[in-house]
Amino acid sequence: MSIEMLEKSIGWQKSLNIATAVYKITETFPKEERYGLTSQIRRCGTSILFNIAEGILKHSKKDFANYLTIARGSCGELYTQLVLCEKLGYIDHTACKEIMIQLEEIIKILQSSIKTLRKR
Numbered sequence: 001m002s003i004e005m006l007e008k009s010i011g012w013q014k015s016l017n018i019a020t021a022v023y024k025i026t027e028t029f030p031k032e033e034r035y036g037l038t039s040q041i042r043r044c045g046t047s048i049l050f051n052i053a054e055g056i057l058k059h060s061k062k063d064f065a066n067y068l069t070i071a072r073g074s075c076g077e078l079y080t081q082l083v084l085c086e087k088l089g090y091i092d093h094t095a096c097k098e099i100m101i102q103l104e105e106i107i108k109i110l111q112s113s114i115k116t117l118r119k120r
Contacts, residue, residue, distance in 0.1 A: 005056055010109060018102050021102075026038045047071070068117070
């Protein structure tokens with residue numbers, strides 16, 4: 001696996017978009033959330049990206065599948081955090097829905113990739 005494969009990965013590209021979006025939406029969160037929800041949601045958003053990247057550059061398909069599984073779990077965590085942020089009034093419904101749609105796409109990509117890697 002190579003850096004070129006990393007940059008060509010649709011899952012990696014989409015997760016980079018999500019990580020960027022998460023940073024942008026959390027800029028407006030209340031200051032008292034800086035070390036709470038803001039920090040948590042940013043770590044979770046980047047965790048998806050970082051685990052996909054690490055998995056792509058691993059040597060074994062088993063390791064790759066494991067990192068994609070972790071990334072998929074982070075998608076669920078981020079989805080839940082977004083629901084909470086919307087309910088708390090930190091983000092509006094439209095912004096929340098846009099990221100959730102992207103998350104659902106990434107989950108499908110990850111699930112398909114994990115299934116393919118585990119068959120081999």
